[in-house]
Amino acid sequence: MTSSENVALVFSSVHQTLEAEDLLNSGSWPFVLIPIPPSINQGCGLAIQITCSDQQGVEAYLEQYDILPLKAVRMD
Numbered sequence: 001m002t003s004s005e006n007v008a009l010v011f012s013s014v015h016q017t018l019e020a021e022d023l024l025n026s027g028s029w030p031f032v033l034i035p036i037p038p039s040i041n042q043g044c045g046l047a048i049q050i051t052c053s054d055q056q057g058v059e060a061y062l063e064q065y066d067i068l069p070l071k072a073v074r075m076d
Helices: 014-025 052-063
Strands: 006-010 032-035 046-051 071-075
Touching (some): 014 052, 046 052
Antiparallel strands (some): 006 046
């Protein structure tokens, strides 16, 4: 994954981020658990990095389990 193609999904808590990680481990989307970049001043300190092309599918999948990111931030 190159950074210009990625989005960081920021969640409200570490618990929610780890729940999302567990769900995504059973899915087919590549992702990386990352520390929230300093330019993002929201969230719990962790984020899930995915490709921009996977964002819609990942968010729809997580929504089925009532796990919604606070925001999605494009990584430049």
